[in-house]
Amino acid sequence: MATRLQFENSCDVGVFSKLTNAYCLVAIGGSENFYSTFESELADVIPVVKTSIAGTRIIGRLCAGNKNGLLVPHNTTDQELQHLRNSLPDQVVVRRIEEKLSALGNCIACNDHVALTHTDLDKETEEIIADVLGVEVFRQTIAGNILVGSYCAFSNRGGLVHPHTSIEDLDELSTLLQVPLVAGTINRGSEVIAAGMTVNDWTAFCGSDTTATELSVIESVFKLREAQPSAIVDEMRKSLIDTCV
């Protein structure tokens, strides 16, 4: 199911949150509505963690992660790092990386198996991504844009990319990612897909300006209509915190 919401009058929910199959990060501040929308959808299934990164609220654009790990930029503070390590499931490895392109969320797009990265990323960073996130890494562009993390959003079941992506590029990316892809928009015609939404295998959160057409495209390409969280979560039961003593 896809949900529409806003962060303080901004429809860029992908900027202020990061959703994966094992956890969800939400920015501090704004009204409690934002946090509680995530809580009501996800609370029984995966932990929803309020945090900041490098003292900012734009956490969705600064970090990249999947069920195996979370990568945060070099300017993340020690307290934030410790908070993340404490709050996330043990199986999720949190790693702070020294990379000059510090907006990792804009440079890296990934699901649990494959990652697309900015073409100018360090070789060392690429190896850390492969190691910590457990993915195969491909350097790619999307419709000529090097910020792959901004212009596409994909899960293990499907993906949405920049509207001006050509058919050949779509086919190539689809083969690399092994998921169906569709070129579309979010938030009433915005091309910056990942800023406007955040998605995992069973649910998606989109900005409230998203039209009904865009929402139905999202629900169909990410296969959200039949998805039930219990099926996916059962595979990961061991890694999730049941009780906190």
Next chain:
Amino acid sequence: MPQEPARHHRLLPVRPLTFSPFARSVARVATAYLVKHHMHDAMQQSAGDEFKEKLKNVDRQSESSEDEEFDGVVQADFAFFDPKPDDFHGVKTLLQSYLNYKQWDLSGFVDLILGQITVGTVVKLEDDEDNGVFSIITALNLGRYKDHKCITELKEFLLNICHEKDKIGNLRSLLGVEAQKVGLLVSQCVVNLPPELLPPLYDALFDELSWATEDEPTEELRNSFRFQFYVVVSKFYKHKNANQKRSSSTDKDEAFVYIKPEDEILHKLSMWSFLFPLQTQQVATHELKNYQLTGIVMAVKAEDISSFRQQLHALISES
């Protein structure tokens, strides 16, 4: 910026470190230097419903360059357009802070503005692929749109923030019983928009209003543009000690510093106004360290508008 000898014959465009083409064009305009400017008034009179476009060419050239780092000609062609649905994102960005960042149906409000094609103007660059919106001006009839969620939320917001007992009665009647005669004057522009554009922009709005009272297809629509009052929601800087009696030592500080020049005139002409506190964080520059950003709601009589237009022309042309 490194010191360079003045080059009189070369154009040195400023390339600021911004990431969007829209921000770059705004920065380009902001660095324009002014000596003489002449405005072509290419306004065509036409029936209110037809598309009309007014061109303002503002040629800007540098002054005598004794101590300037570069001189050059920065040409900015601003054009006035009727509101279109494509302008949604630009107008929404301009109006983010309209109600003090409160969460309300801003998208619905922008849709209302863009839906009213006969009255309202959007300022954009001529031939700009990015479709960046520099300014929006319009007047919305509070009675005509009273059933829209955004207007009810806006009325609720205004009634809640009014803490002055003598004004709240007036406000309530303007928003309630007399709403059919009240126009909400919405005007927002980017911070560095050249002030020369303001008089023609306001003239355009009030001219369109008078044409609409004659040209709209139905009697009801024609009447909906016959405003008797205008309500303006804005913000400005108020001196932190403005309420205290000013001694001679603080006389040099103004009580109010207006961000938008037209606000000063409207405030003087207003029937009544009240202030409300803003929760937004403000960057305190050195000159403004004694000032507090405050919101203001003003009500202006429609008959005072011609005086407003004259005073605005006078204010801008002398500065």
